[in-house]
Amino acid sequence: MFYTMKRKSEDSDITASGSSDSTLRAGETRKTEVSREVLIEEPRPTTSKLPIRILIVGPSGFGKTQTINDFCHRTKEPTINGIYQPTKRIMAQRFLFDGEIIELIDTPGFDNIDMSDLEAFTDIAEYLLNPKRIHKGITGIIYVHRAGNTVHSRSLLRNFRVLTNIFLGHTGITRLTFLVTQTGTQGVSYRNVLDEMKARGSVFGYTFPAGAVIAATPNQTGFIATLRSYLSQTPIMLPVQLNDSYKSHATFAARIEKELGYYEYQSAQSLLDGLEHQLRMDYENKLVDRRETDAQLQRELQKSQLEYSSLRSQLQLQENIEQSQVVQTLHDLNRMIEDLGRSVSSYLYDEYVTKAFDIDPADVTTLNASDLPALKSLAGHKHGMTSFIKTTSGQGMQIECFLDFMIRNKICLHLDREIFSPFHPGISSSLSQVLSATFENIQKQGHVPSLLSLRPQLDGGI
Secondary structure, three states, X not given: OHHHOOOHHHHOOOOOOOOOOOOOEHHHOOOOOOOOOXXXXXXXXXXXXXXXXXXXXXXXXXXXXXXXXXXXXXXXXXXXXXXXXXXXXXXXXXEEEOXXXXXXXXXXXXXXXXXXXXXXXXXXXXXXXXXXXXXXOEOEEEEEEEOOOOOOOHHHHHHHHHHHHHHHHHXXXXXXXXXXXXXXXXXXXXXXXXXXXXXXXXXXXXXXXXXXXXOOOOHHHHHHHHHHHHHOOOOEOOHHHHXXXXXXXXXXXXXXXXXXXXXXXXXXXXXXXHHHHHHHHHHHHHHHHHHHHHHHHHHHHHHHHHHHHHHHXXXXXXXXXXXXXXXXXXXHHHHHHHHHHHHHHHHHHHHHHHXXXXXXXXXXXXXXXXXXXXXXXXXOOOOOOOOOOEOOOOOEOEHHHHXXXXXXXXHHHHHXXXXXXXXXXXXXXXXXXXXXXXXXXXHHOOOOOHHHHHHHHHHHOO
16 A cells, blocks of 8 residues: 555654644743734634645745744744754644634645755655545645745646646635745735736646635735635545555556656666566567567468379379470460461551552551551450550551551460360369359358369379
């Protein structure tokens, strides 16, 4: 649990100042008469009513602790000490004020010279999430701002963003009051300070439309007025107290660092280690997948080799015909087709073309045909497409080239139709169609090994 990861002293409300769950008595601190009933001079009956808990936050050195001490000592002006000692642990003090018990929770400030911002926010969250305190809620939040300090700092923006986005949320902002600490030596009017805090470019600017307010006066007068404004209000649960995931220190720290925009060394190292581990796992998974793929391809190759060996054994070839011989035979066939087409076209050109046209034979094209529609039909010409008749640019083909290519085309179409397309060239066309349709249906079922796809041709004698 989150709250167990820090100091044992926070398991109770007893703090470094000597305060406890009971109201302070005069003998426990100092014998000073306080007209506002800050200290109780005489013992009073205990009450079961929960104290009004006020969370006091702000940058380190802006006077949070001193404001509480001045309230205790009835000091109207801020006390200026020679030595600055930043708050390093949460301290809660209880007072009787206007007939009500109030608990002022002093917190470590941001930009603390003795602890990081992450540690400060972690301590505050730990205190608020402690099961002994979480049910009590928070009645008000006082943000202490020192007059004259910038409201445009990037560091201030990051820390205030953590405070509002993680700790307060919209609900907490409605209970947020800005208290300005200002000494008499500071030559700036309080009105100018308020205007600067509410200006458009101010870090605090967006909280005022959401319900945040600024104390009407600075220092103790404003502090006392702010405390009185909380007396009539009921406690609320802050968003940080309602998010169960924040009970995990790692989860909360990661959320804080994300809002801050930077990482502490240990967190950054942990993040890098996590990324390295993830990359290594991804690489190993991809390597395993690649090995499995290679193994699968190897198995398929072996299967293909076995099928090829089986095919050769079923062919029962008496002579081992190499692939190069098959390729050479195909080249010879193509050459014979070319020779035949060229020979026929030369004969037709010499015997008919030169006699049929009254122009230079070199200028005669397919577009000069006496029956062009019939020629287009013979050549399978489609409008708008390139063919043996004319190109898409409208130019016709020379007669000798047309005859050459057309004759080759017809020969190839005849060979495909009569030999390659049928199921087997040695059977009738009707039987070939029946066998082809039957075999296609078997193939669609996916139950025919690639080896058996050649069985009809094998059995047919090819």
